[in-house]
Amino acid sequence: MRGFAVRRAIASAAVAVSLLAPVPASAIHLPPSREVRFQNGTLVILAEKHDVPLIAFHALLRGGGVEDPIGKEGVADLAGELLRKGAGKRSARDIAVLVDGLGATLGTGAGLEASYVYGEFMARDQVVMVDLLADILRRPTFPAEEFDKVKAQSIDAVTAAKDDPRNVIEDYATAFFYEKHPYGRPVDGDEATLQGLSRQDVLDFYHANYGGDRLILSVVGDFSAPTMEAKLRARFADWGKAPSAVPAVPAPARASGRRVLLVDKPDATQTYFWIGNLGVARTDPDRVPLDVANTAYGGRYTSILNTALRIKGGLTYGSRWLAPRHTQPGTVAIYSYTKTETTLKATDLALETLSQVCHEGIDSLTLVSAKTYIQGQFPPRLETEDQISGAFADVAFHGLTREEFEEYPSKVAATRSEDVARVIQRVYPPLGDLTFVFVGNAAKIRAAVKKYGPLKEVKITEPLLSRLRSGARDGRHRGGERG
Missing domain, CATH: 3.30.830.10 (Metalloenzyme, LuxS/M16 peptidase-like)
Known part of the structure; x- marks a missing residue:
């Protein structure tokens, strides 16, 4: 028994020494990338990655929930959700059928400090998907019937979330802690602010806060960077600046x-x-x-x-x-x-x-x-x-x-x-x-x-x-x- 105790002590000491030894750094291998800034301020990041025939993108537009007017909290998120509910000549159904038929993914919405569009698709479908992205960002139609549906769904979601406090405690905490600071506004609003929103509020928000000067577009996957740059430049370089400046969020105390x-x-x-x-x-x-x-x-x-x-x-x-x-x-x-x-x-x-x-x-x-x-x-x-x-x-x-x-x-x-x-x-x-x-x-x-x-x-x-x-x-x- 004594010998076992000694061996266990030696083993424990060895483990302690090994844990105190320097931790080797793990290598991170990212594909080469380059940034392109269009004349209108749009920033594009391109990275070729050819191991699988996929392309993924993330588009961020500076702003988001911090731009919600007081009393209209949730309008940025509602506008973001509606981007894919009608754009260009396509209806919400047309967009959904197109994306599903290509086996692609597409998401839109808004966070605290940015609105966003993201997606992933097969490399062979890059032309149609880049066209769709341009329509969604630059030519959303915000159909009245889709506005009514998304608004009702948002109110139901906010109400249902309260069934499980895990879903809402951080909203209460940040609103209570930050008080009148922009970070204290829940991005998805509440039942009262959402109920008071109109389609015109969404249109006003979009027209004031979306523009090429706010856009960051990151594209990674199986494509030629010069060719992809040309596609994006043709679709976004002439997008005008947003009429409103990005709000300067004050430092909270x-x-x-x-x-x-x-x-x-x-x-x-x-x-x-x-x-x-x-x-x-x-x-x-x-x-x-x-x-x-x-x-x-x-x-x-x-x-x-x-x-x-x-x-x-x-x-x-x-x-x-x-x-x-x-x-x-x-x-x-x-x-x-x-x-x-x-x-x-x-x-x-x-x-x-x-x-x-x-x-x-x-x-x-x-x-x-x-x-x-x-x-x-x-x-x-x-x-x-x-x-x-x-x-x-x-x-x-x-x-x-x-x-x-x-x-x-x-x-x-x-x-x-x-x-x-x-x-x-x-x-x-x-x-x-x-x-x-x-x-x-x-x-x-x-x-x-x-x-x-x-x-x-x-x-x-x-x-x-x-x-x-x-x-x-x-x-x-x-x-x-x-x-």
Whole structure:
């Protein structure tokens, strides 16, 4: 038995040493690409990839939900959805039949800061699909009957999403946290704002905010770059500029102090919670060490947060550290859910893990494991034409280059413990500066969650924005970043 214990100790030590060894960087092999800027401002990224006869594209138009007028939230998304419901001489059915008949894919819509069109098709069909893309972006018809259908479907979708709090808690959290900032507007609007939209609102939005100067078009696949450039130039180079300038999104401020939003869902048997503050922007110089910290703390199954709440605590089926990034800082937040009766226990335990990481940092073994995890998960995200096309469009949108991906594994490997400790101190919020959002049975948890700060309560059956825009700030003020 003693010999077995010695061998086990030696084996454990060997594993520890291997984990502390430098993490080798995984190679990222992207196809050669080049950028072309048309005279009207359109940016085209072309990358030939000939291993399979497929072509994928991603088109982004700067703007998106941040351009929704107050009271008309959801109009950007509605306009985006309607792009494929009639364009040029084709009806919605014509477009659907064409795409299905070619075995292609096509999607349209809007995000927080961009409207988009994406698709994938066989290389032999590039002429008809490029023509279709040009019609969708430049000549949408927004038929009245399609507007009515999509609007009704959107209202139904927003209402139905509330059946499962996982679908809506981030909308409530961002609206509550950002308040009047453009990031606080849900891209899909709410029942009241959608109900008030007219077809003319969609037309006005499109004509004001779509134009060649806002377009980023990334195309990857089995084509000749000069030939594809000529096709795109013929269809987009003369597209005029959008009449409206892209809105300058102001930098949001970190919240100081605590406050609580309680969203009452009387039939809930679980409480869903979000606890956070301001994070960082997409181009933050510390984004790589922050990725390592986020992965270790709450970005994988064996993370510190999930180990405490699920694996050891048995209080939830899952918990994560959410960290969306935009052109301006997004949020960082703990997200989880638990039985109604263990709401306080799970919340307090989550706060303990945050306090521990902020005060003690993350140990070397956990960091090396997190870096290895990232390097194993990252390369498969950049393999297909669709993935690469989307990645190229994303970095171009944020003013970055392909080196963002090609150098990422080596930067992860080079991340030091002191880098991670520094970004945690800079970005992770102290326990005294937290915004709490709970979705659950208010009658059963109201008295308990009041301990976390001044409380505002809304009913989940009410339109999200109309209720959150009413009333005072409940004692919260905003300050700068923690030094």
